[in-house]
Amino acid sequence: MRVEPPPGGEPVSIDLRGAQGISVGDHTVQKNTFWIALPPAVRRLLIVVLAGVLVVGSGFVAVRWIVPMFAPIYKTTFLIDAAEGDLASVTNALTTVVGNSGEHDSQSLRSFGGDCGSEDNTTQLVGFGTGNRQEIAEAARSVRQGSKATLQRGIVEAVGDFTTPMSLKAKQVNRIIVVTRHGKDACDPDDEFVQAQIRDRVAAAGLTIEFRFIGYQVLDDGERLKELTTQLKSQEPTFTNSPEELKRVLTWFATIEPVLRSSQSVVNVLNPTVDKLNSASEALKNGRFDLADNALAEARDAVVDIEIKDLDGRTSSAEAVRLRDLAVRLRTLQASVIEAADALLTSARSGRNLAEPLAVYTKAADGYNAVAREMTDALTSLRAQGPGGTR
Template sequence: MKRWLLVAGAVFVVLGLVAGGLWVFLPPDHRTTFLVDASSSADFGEVADAVSAAASNTSADESLALRRFGGECSGANTSELVSPGTGQAARIGEAARSITPSGKATLLSGVVAAIDDFARGYPFRGSKTNHVVVIARGDVDACGNDTDMVRALIRDHTARAGVKIDFRFVGHRLSPEQAKALKEIAAAADAQQPRLTKTSDELVTTMKEVSVPTDLVAKEIKTSPCDTVSPESLATVYLPEPGLKYFDIQCRQDRYTLGILNGPTREAQDMPVVFEFKNNAWVKVLAQTDMPCGDVPKEVWKAWNYPCLKEPAVCRDTSNSKIIDVSGDLGCPAALDIADRYKAAIDGGQAQGQGLFWESGDWSCSWPYEDGYAHYQVPTKCVRKSDKLVVQMGDYQR
């Protein structure tokens, strides 16, 4: 009996030592939660890209998590999409890009829930630092919470969590009033002044900077994806035939690269090739002379100084009319404005002749003849003379 007790005691001690050892050695040095405003907005793709870039820029042994906020003020309006863990930068990026923005901004709910995430004993907190990086857009918090309530809730939940949390706020494309509201919330969380950004490039750079743990600010976390781009590295990814070479390589946002492919002496026609950084590697997206804009942001094409072909935008499609912004660049409000005014001119007998010629300021409209088509098959068109953008109107009863 005594021997059995001794064995059981020894096993208990060993298990205790193992558990204690795991508790001491498994916690990461740093833990960061990305808290993302997923309320309704047209620019959420920029936010998702910035979160992905920031996550990819962190150390592999840093614990990362992703939480979203946005919805209705009275319901469930925040959720943890990726729970804390190391080595999951790619998962953070994938989850951020899969978010469908909806509802109102509910920042306070997200902040409180993010604090409560740190209150649990597991997943482990950071042994050195614990951060919440907040990306706010639009109305910041549309639920009418005043500053005193925000301050009280944050302090109450932080005290219960029993851990110091370093909040870092980033406001993207905010109005002056929205920026002021975000500064008040940051002050209530005892955080630094929010960083404000206006472009995708600024947001990517800022997110990388604020995501670095305090004691690592002066250190390089890892090489930027743009630093890995060279004619040789691109050739290993895509080279349709031997003897070709990449010229004029341009990398933007640590994610997109445009390389010009040609022969060694550059005598033939240039072939542009677009690459994207995915899953920690460069992959070819498209290689052709006329490049569609695709998912590459317009400011990236502008920075490359390379024109891309936009998809035509159908602005209206009813039983008796179809309005198309053929350029994909004009925008539906302007397209519909000139189309409706031209239709009114036709109905009012102001358009001249069988060609229905009509001009309004910078716009010239007509019902042209086109080779290969009967006249009735050709849609009426309006062309903006300054930049040749086209609005096409089909199926109007003439």
């Protein structure tokens, strides 16, 4: 125990470890430390429990925050028909196309075709992963011919592949690209049952999964394939007859459509913010600082980093390179527009003449709008090359 001295005096310490919690004097400070003696077994158990809490806590942080950082932008399953027909053209097209897919895509390969009721009438040949393009190409070349077109079970199991334990959800798009030579399921003629099975599995997955159907030399009933796409609320199937046409359409869905989508997203995100800044710059002349503040806040929150990262991994064609470069320019120019708008707002608040900052802002906005028009024209041209497009 430490006894506080009177003014000018020396401090005094008294050992009261044998005391019973009584303090005497007007200037005393008493500290009591209590020790609880625990058996060794109990101490070990407490250490294990505390270590477990730390592990669970760090695991939660990893699952909740760290692991999603490595999630792919796209997850794509290629589902191919291995039943009777020209299987070689399907695998040749896939082998060529998959090599040009996005570097950040997580892809898998599944085939269908076999005996009704058999466990192996659909098989996942390659699981989801990035950088597995060569593995998918090799697996495609090794696909064996099946007997019956088990289309329904192939789709149901392909949906289930997206929900395996510890499976990372795509940041943007989950999709299944189906290449089939049959418009109906050979084992279950009940179309409504088939469609309900697929819808139920998609709903149970808790994901938005897009379907792209390519019919290749479909002879049995293309209308039933159209009905299936209607029930799945997906695009109508694209029917092809020649190996060259099949390769072109598969290339569109696998490699070009993602470029179109990410590029369009950049335009859709950035253009409205510049439009609002243009309106706010006019409002500043009337002292409407609030409109400018809101427009600037929205512009700063407009982020297209994921879309541009996706485009960075899709530079296998001249169109993709051009659109990536335009997207980067748009992002840079939008930042210049924000900077000019901020300077204009500062000048307006200080009561200075707005002629010079307004001219700087107008030049920045005009530069942005010119590139935005160039990108819109490029997107229109590319879109016309797709299935059903008009040149």
